[in-house]
Amino acid sequence: MRKIKELVIEKSLLTSALITIAVTIGIILVLSIETFRFFSEVSIIDFFTDTQWTPLFTEKHFGILPLLSGTLLTSFIAIAFALPVGLSISIYLSEYAPKSFRKTIKPLLELLASVPTVVYGFFALVVVTPFLQGIFPNLSGFNSLSAGIVMGIMIIPYISSISEDALHAVPKELREAAFGMGATKLQTAFKVIVPAASSGIIVSIILAISRAIGETMIVAIAAGQQPRLTLDPTVPIETITAYIVQVSLGDVQHGSMEYRTIFAAGITLFVFTFLLNSLSYWIRKKYQEKYE
Amino acid sequence: MEISMEKPIDEVIVLDNIIDLSLKKTPKIAVSNVKVWYDDFQAIKGIDMEIKPNTVTAFIGPSGCGKSTFLRLFNRMNDYVDSFKMEGKIKIDSKNIYKKKINVEELRKEVGMVFQKPNPFPKSIFENVAYGLKIQGIKDKKFIKERVESSLKQVALWNEVKDNLNKSGLALSGGQQQRLCIARTLAVEPSIILMDEPTSALDPISTAKIEELIFELKKKYTIVIVTHNMQQASRISDYTAFFYLGALIEFDKTKTIFTNPSKEQTENYITGRFG
Ligand SMILES: Nc1ncnc2c1ncn2[C@@H]1O[C@H](COP(=O)(O)OP(=O)(O)OP(=O)(O)O)[C@@H](O)[C@H]1O
Numbered sequence: 280m281r282k283i284k285e286l287v288i289e290k291s292l293l294t295s296a297l298i299t300i301a302v303t304i305g306i307i308l309v310l311s312i313e314t315f316r317f318f319s320e321v322s323i324i325d326f327f328t329d330t331q332w333t334p335l336f337t338e339k340h341f342g343i344l345p346l347l348s349g350t351l352l353t354s355f356i357a358i359a360f361a362l363p364v365g366l367s368i369s370i371y372l373s374e375y376a377p378k379s380f381r382k383t384i385k386p387l388l389e390l391l392a393s394v395p396t397v398v399y400g401f402f403a404l405v406v407v408t409p410f411l412q413g414i415f416p417n418l419s420g421f422n423s424l425s426a427g428i429v430m431g432i433m434i435i436p437y438i439s440s441i442s443e444d445a446l447h448a449v450p451k452e453l454r455e456a457a458f459g460m461g462a463t464k465l466q467t468a469f470k471v472i473v474p475a476a477s478s479g480i481i482v483s484i485i486l487a488i489s490r491a492i493g494e495t496m497i498v499a500i501a502a503g504q505q506p507r508l509t510l511d512p513t514v515p516i517e518t519i520t521a522y523i524v525q526v527s528l529g530d531v532q533h534g535s536m537e538y539r540t541i542f543a544a545g546i547t548l549f550v551f552t553f554l555l556n557s558l559s560y561w562i563r564k565k566y567q568e569k570y571e
Numbered sequence: 572m573e574i575s576m577e578k579p580i581d582e583v584i585v586l587d588n589i590i591d592l593s594l595k596k597t598p599k600i601a602v603s604n605v606k607v608w609y610d611d612f613q614a615i616k617g618i619d620m621e622i623k624p625n626t627v628t629a630f631i632g633p634s635g636c637g638k639s640t641f642l643r644l645f646n647r648m649n650d651y652v653d654s655f656k657m658e659g660k661i662k663i664d665s666k667n668i669y670k671k672k673i674n675v676e677e678l679r680k681e682v683g684m685v686f687q688k689p690n691p692f693p694k695s696i697f698e699n700v701a702y703g704l705k706i707q708g709i710k711d712k713k714f715i716k717e718r719v720e721s722s723l724k725q726v727a728l729w730n731e732v733k734d735n736l737n738k739s740g741l742a743l744s745g746g747q748q749q750r751l752c753i754a755r756t757l758a759v760e761p762s763i764i765l766m767d768e769p770t771s772a773l774d775p776i777s778t779a780k781i782e783e784l785i786f787e788l789k790k791k792y793t794i795v796i797v798t799h800n801m802q803q804a805s806r807i808s809d810y811t812a813f814f815y816l817g818a819l820i821e822f823d824k825t826k827t828i829f830t831n832p833s834k835e836q837t838e839n840y841i842t843g844r845f846g
């Protein structure tokens with residue numbers, strides 16, 4: 280009886296695992312097939328070198344670079360904002376804050392990640408952009424700066440929480456060793472604890488980048504829908520994700536060339552986030568070995 | 572310490588006189604009426620103790636009796652425990668180390684510590700030993716290099732690692748790591764070294780090496796060592812303090828403690844009848 284029960288549980292666990300794998304393979308397959316069809320009409324060289332992305336216009340260009348630059352620009356701004364803030368928070372919480380404060384503030388910070396992104400997008404558009412326009416009068420109504428900053432706020436907990444876990448996991452012995460040598464709290468934090476937790480911190484940053492690159496709502500609402508190859512954060516741009524939303528919500532014909540562009544854009548995005556996630560997985564793995 | 576069998580009686584008496592003379596020197600560490608609490612729990616119940624310079628003092632006693640707590644008072648390592656409270660005075664070189672204006676970082680350069688589990692930094696061997704100098708702001712490369720070498724030589728690790736100074740300290744064996752940690756402590760030239768069960772995680776050969784080292788170090792440093800190993804205490808220490816339930820039961824020359832203790836509890840403990 281017991282044996283049968285275990286067998287049933289084992290098989291059902293296996294089934295769920297297989298379903299997950301099957302779904303993943305299915306997604307990759309659909310992406311690949313449509314992308315393959317796309318590249319039978321558009322040269323892959325044009326795709327990576329053309330500086331215009333205008334599949335919805337009569338004069339069609341299929342250069343991914345403007346979308347890619349939009350994605351990277353907003354993500355860069357987000358990280359530039361979230362990294363110093365998130366890291367400071369994590370170091371403060373792990374090395375300086377009283378235990379009780381740490382216990383209450385950490386879940387509160389993690390709430391930041393659970394605010395619906397549409398709220399963030401709206402916040403960027405109607406609060407942050409007008410505020411920034413007070414400082415930079417040239418700022419367009421849609422721009423990557425405010426979208427990037429708000430996205431930065433959203434990913435702060437990814438950095439602060441995971442980094443804090445990593446800092447906190449540094450063995451107590453190491454802290455005592457540093458203090459015992461006459462190191463100050465600051466020296467201990469920055470010269471011993473942060474380096475010892477560096478792989479965990481890097482993982483947190485990669486996950487945050489990966490999250491920023493895949494973020495859709497904020498950039499779709501606040502950064503505009505104008506594919507543009509630029510590093511200027513004050514003008515409207517479009518990210519890969521925002522483009523996919525735009526096309527999916529619009530009425531392009533199923534099976535048309537316009538329709539296939541979203542798969543090509545999608546697979547580009549997928550490759551990026553996949554590489555980043557693999558990198559973080561690899562670092563974590565290596566890190567675990569080191570401490571065993 | 573094995574010499575006494577070979578030497579004529581009168582030389583032994585001279586040796587004993589020297590130890591007695593050192594008794595009269597001003598104490599390196601003077602503890603008066605120290606009490607410690609963790610929240611409401613009293614871990615140390617009013618202890619007085621004087622530790623002479625250039626001696627090895629062993630702290631013994633059953634688990635939980637307060638040896639570590641008491642030892643960590645000397646470099647103020649308990650300060651990081653939120654619930655820690657302390658009363659009484661501890662003077663090192665006649666200076667009260669719990670006075671407000673004491674610089675704790677300065678104190679710890681004077682009072683080094685070696686821990687139970689070897690805890691090298693995840694840095695190279697060289698960086699481990701140089702760490703204390705670097706955080707003091709010392710930049711002179713040649714000076715640091717010399718100090719690293721001399722410290723590693725003092726712990727007899729130099730020959731084993733001199734070709735691999737850039738290797739991670741974590742790549743060494745447990746015993747080597749512990750000697751590295753001692754070298755790291757020596758590099759800042761403290762005058763006191765506190766050791767909390769420094770050999771309890773080591774194999775017998777590494778342990779013997781560290782005991783030998785402690786015997787050497789006594790010439791330059793004052794050493795206080797916590798140990799659960801009675802043979803170790805009797806082999807390496809000049810004085811032994813027996814703690815029980817937060818109180819100092821007996822504190823005397825090691826020879827006296829192990830051959831003729833005045834308290835029954837001490838005798839029971841060292842003969843293994845409890846603890
Ligand atoms: N951080 C702490 N918070 C609360 N109580 C503590 C703390 N550290 C130690 N204690 C308590 O104080 C008492 C003395 O502990 P201490 O670690 O000094 O004992 P010890 O003699 O070193 O024991 P062992 O031989 O096991 O290392 C114990 O009862 C212990 O539970």
Ligand SMILES: [Mg+2]
Nearest residue numbers: 638639640767
């Ligand atoms: Mg202890």
